[in-house]
Amino acid sequence: MTPYKGSDEAMSEQPKDTRAPEETAAQSEYAQTAAEGEAFQTTGQEAQDEQAADYEAVVRLVKENEELKDRALRLAAETENLRRRAARDVQDAKAYSIANFARDMLQVADNLDRALEAVPAEVKESGDAGFKALVEGVELTGRAMMASLERHGVRKLDPQGEGFDPNFHQAMFEVPDPSVPAGTVVQVVQTGYSIGERVLRPAMVGVARGGPKQAAAEGDAEPGPVNAQAEKDA
Numbered sequence: 001m002t003p004y005k006g007s008d009e010a011m012s013e014q015p016k017d018t019r020a021p022e023e024t025a026a027q028s029e030y031a032q033t034a035a036e037g038e039a040f041q042t043t044g045q046e047a048q049d050e051q052a053a054d055y056e057a058v059v060r061l062v063k064e065n066e067e068l069k070d071r072a073l074r075l076a077a078e079t080e081n082l083r084r085r086a087a088r089d090v091q092d093a094k095a096y097s098i099a100n101f102a103r104d105m106l107q108v109a110d111n112l113d114r115a116l117e118a119v120p121a122e123v124k125e126s127g128d129a130g131f132k133a134l135v136e137g138v139e140l141t142g143r144a145m146m147a148s149l150e151r152h153g154v155r156k157l158d159p160q161g162e163g164f165d166p167n168f169h170q171a172m173f174e175v176p177d178p179s180v181p182a183g184t185v186v187q188v189v190q191t192g193y194s195i196g197e198r199v200l201r202p203a204m205v206g207v208a209r210g211g212p213k214q215a216a217a218e219g220d221a222e223p224g225p226v227n228a229q230a231e232k233d234a
Contacts, residue, residue, distance in 0.1 A: 095196045102154050103200050112142040157192030157203040159185045170202040177208040184208045
């Protein structure tokens with residue numbers, strides 16, 4: 001009796017069929033685990049990339065904020081400097097707007113003084129009422145003109161007996177005089193004038209030499225060289 005081979009073959013192959021699903025399931029589980037691991041790794045890398053990008057963005061924003069803050073501070077400082085400069089210009093314009101006019105008026109005042117000085121003393125004392133009134137009128141005009149200039153900030157410089165100051169005085173000549181400190185103004189050839197802190201016309205003076213030096217508190221200014229042209233004009 002011939003055995004039935006088909007059933008034996010089926011029985012021999014049955015264990016294979018039972019093991020195949022287990023191996024397939026294991027492989028599937030391993031593949032799923034590997035895929036999950038790769039997905040987790042990819043997600044972690046993306047998170048790190050996002051954090052790095054956020055950090056760079058924060059650093060960039062902080063830098064831009066510092067630059068804007070510095071620019072704002074500089075702009076505020078420039079605006080404040082501009083405001084102060086404009087205020088100073090306005091103040092100077094108010095104080096020195098008549099400087100040129102006042103300088104021209106000084107020539108008129110000088111001419112009035114020269115006219116009075118040209119009149120001999122005996123003529124003034126002659127008793128002529130008309131001439132005396134004329135002289136008094138010229139004197140009154142000169143005083144009124146100087147009073148008007150003083151109201152606008154013009155100040156007379158009469159440094160007789162003071163120390164020489166090159167900012168306000170112009171040395172015309174030197175006078176040997178050991179009795180006074182060197183550099184002392186011993187003669188005023190022409191009165192000077194200033195407006196505010198500016199000089200309209202320096203006082204033309206003669207300066208002593210040969211005496212003791214002036215104390216440091218009184219100033220260390222030395223008289224400048226004699227101005228021959230100014231001396232000639234005086």
